[in-house]
Amino acid sequence: MESRQTPRQTPRQKKSSGSGLAKTAASSPSSTTTSSSRQAPDAVATDCQSSPASSSAWSRPQRFVPDNAAMDAERPMENITVTVRFRPLSPREIRHGDEIAWYADGDTIVRNEHNPSVAYAYDRVFGPTTTTRHVYDVAAQHVVSSAMEGVNGTIFAYGVTSSGKTHTMHGDQRSPGIIPLAVKDAFSIIQETPSREFLLRVSYLEIYNEVVNDLLNPAGQNLRIREDLQGTFVEGIKEEVVLSPAHALSLIAAGEEHRHVGSNNFNLLSSRSHTIFTLNLIDLAGSESSKAETTGIRRKEGSYINKSLLTLGTVIAKLTEGKATHIPYRDSKLTRLLQYSLSGQGRVSLICTVTPSSSNSEETHNTLKFAHRAKCIEIQASQNIIIDEKSLIKKYQNEIRSLKEELEKLKQGMLTVTPFKDGGEDDIVLLKQKLEDGHVKLQSRLEQEEEAKAALLSRIQRLTKLILVSTKATQSRFSQRPGPRRRHSFGEEESDDLFNNLAYLPYRRRDMILDDEDIDSADGSSKEEKKSRKHGLLNWFKLRRQQCGNTGMARWDKSSGSKSFTSPLTPQSESVSAPIEAATLNSLVADTAPAYQSPEVQHECTDNSENYSIQDKPLTSMKSTDHAELLREQVKILSGEVALHSSVLKRLSDELANSPMKEHIQMEITKVSNEIKVKSGQIASLESQLSKSSYGELLEQLNEKTFELEVKTADNRVIQEQLNQSPTGQCDNILTTYFIRFTNARG
Ligand SMILES: Nc1ncnc2c1ncn2[C@@H]1O[C@H](COP(=O)(O)OP(=O)(O)OP(=O)(O)O)[C@@H](O)[C@H]1O
Secondary structure: OEEEOOOOOOOEEOOOOOOOOOOOOOOOHHHHHHHHOOOOOOOOEOOOOOOOOOOHHHOOOOOOOOOOHHHHOOOOOEEOEEEEEEOOOOHHHHHOOOOEOEEEEOOOEEEEOOOOOOEEEOOEEEOOOOOHHHHHHHHOHHHHHHHOOOEOEEEEEEEEOOOOHHHHHOEOOOOEOHHHHHHHHHHHHHHHOOOOEEOOEEEEEEEEOOEEEEOOOOOOOOEOEEEEOOEEEEOOOOOEEOOOHHHHHHHHHHHHHOOOEEOOOOOOOEEOOEEEEEEOOOEOOOEOOHHHOOOHHHHHHHHHHHHHHHHHHHHHHHHHHOOOOOOOHHHOHHHHHHHHHHOOOOEEEEEEEEOOEHHHHHHHHHHHHHHHHHOOEEEOOOEOEEEOOHHHHHHHHHHHHHHHHHHHHHHHHHHHOOOOOOOOHHHHHHHHHHHHHHHHHHHHHHHHHHHHHHHHHHHHHHHHOOOEEOHHHHHHHHHOOOOOOOOOOOOOOOOHHHHHOHHHOHHHHHHHHHHHHOOOOOOOOOHHHHHHHHOHHHHHHHHHHHHHOOOOEEEEEOOOOEEEEEOOOOOOOOOOOOOOOHHHHHHHHHHOOOOOOOHHHOEOOOOOHHHOOEOHHHHHOOOHHHHHHHHHHHHHHHHHHHHHHHHHHHHHHHHHHHOOOHHHHHHHHHHHHHHHHHHHHHHHHHHHHHHHOHHHHHHHHHHHHHHHHHHHHHHHHHHHHHHHHOOOOOOOOEEOOOOEEEEEEEO
16 A cells, blocks of 8 residues: 655745734734733734634545645645643642632633733633543544544644643543544544545654654664655654554553653653654653752653753744744654644644643743644645555456457457458468467466456455455445455444444443543542553553453354354454443443454454464465464454553552552452463464464465565556546545544643
8 A cells, every 4th residue: 555645845824814802913922922911801812813613624624636736725724723721720739729820711711810911812722620522522533533534633732741631642541531532533433434444553652851762662762763755754663553442542551551651749650751642643741840850860851851842832933933944843853753743734733731720820821822822833734645456456457358358359350250252271371370379468468467466356355354444335345245254344243233332332422431521520539549540541451351351241143143252352342441330331231232243353252272263264265374464463462462461460469569458459460360361372372373374374475575566566657657647636546544643742
């Protein structure tokens, strides 16, 4: 699969429109808000502000033709969506007698309590009781849906330490953050889009002390940032294909384990690094005031955190100045990686998290000014395109058809040819010879093309296993077809099964999250609770384990009419539904209509690891490379689960020493240990199957590599031909690429 992006566009700035509520018009971003503070009480700093929520940033993206300068002018300019989220006063702030210094005045204005003339307007302001679900719906959902249409998107949280970035981006069990909500949404969009196919890959990195580390691969340390025609990228970063929301979230949870976290004066578990989760999704650390730095290490981290943020501030200031010729993206790793989002590519949503407290009034004011400046950046979102390999199939099919026609004509010619009346015997022999030669030549070309077509089809079949499709699209297409069904087709025939799985049912089951989210509270929690919140995602998986347990979750297999057991986290059976209490979920399961489960992913989830195998039947008709690929996928997912369980085990062991509920924790430990044992057994069993299928696989790989080379050459030729021939410069069979980044910025 190839992706092509529009060439880089120059950053664009919107001239102060003076629209909205504003009167302010200072040209320098830093003075903009200062001057606003001199306004009458009702005046609000809104220059560069497009009308909130209803602005163009909310409209669905149009399909624009890339690489076409003439069309550039027609693309609507959009501002970054800028929102501000207040958290409640923390118990610590209340204990210290802090008062409210800043507050949400309606849906779009933040006002200073002591000086009401100081006020700023944004696209939306969320008060301290707003749920993360609501923040997601307003500030992130449009970026996610655009990303699913091929428009790059970046959502980042920015705010001082302990202002609520992690709470907003990752969330916890009761209140899932933007990242898990976006992942779920991405998968439900796939489910709702029968006409398209998706390949989702994720990577997760941290920028710690200006060093880029791969959170999905502990060996990937100090990675280099490189540039190519498609933009900046991190060299050697691991990209995992994800097959389900839970699969994506298990990768984040495993990645979080490798992340740098430490205590400062304000936050027991403060993120010490910026992180970027790319769904082919970014969490930034909080800006440090010296008040927060407790040790030398923290000071060093703080200076690096601030370096990135200082550069981010400078970049944003320069972008909004309009006249700047040099934008210092290269001055920090963070701005380098965000360059394309900031310079106008794709949709951007900036969520600024703030505390209302008087003790942080100055820091909050700085964040508000930063957010206000950012609103002045304009973006021009453009769509990326991917050429589907099926266009190659189309080409082959056309060629084969015309060759067949040619051949047919020739054959007919041979049969109907009548000897020339006056021609000699020699003429007839010559003519026959010519026809036979032509026939042999065409036959051999046809055979070659047929072989190439078969190889291409088999490659497409293998790739198809990684492609996620809506069940709505596939049921009719595949039910009539013999052979294995698409193994990774998302939510295949899940409609009845949706009640089992919140991940696939964001709309119908959201009410359940919302009920829980209403508990979204100020920070009144103990150290352990805080820890478990920070490990919110891990807890999700803990709950998943409770749902499925050692005995697995019963499902009905429609095809066989028998009950099967599914592994809790493996594709198809997974869910990110942990916000629902296990008991609630189990009762839902009991009420559920029978659900079909794709046989290719159906595996036994019993305590007996020897029994663990991917069902043989569908696999016997698969090539050994397919089989091995499938086994490897399963090993990868199971290894992720083992890593996850191990981290839960570690946390439980830590908790055991201090907790009064020793017996309960001990039981949990035993349960988790057993699961690790079972899964390790399953991995061993899969690995032994893997080694058996290695030889055949090698041979096939050899063939495949040879063929890949041919396909690539042909692919380039076809793309070029299509581009040359298309009057719009557009290729047919456009698929979108998904590049949702989530930034959780320290401000
Ligand atoms: N909107 C909110 N509602 C309730 N509690 C919140 C909210 N936002 C943050 N909190 C609580 O405030 C505390 C600090 O939040 P969080 O860890 O998300 O801050 P942070 O900005 O990520 O900090 P750091 O930059 O140091 O990592 C946490 O205990 C969190 O649960």
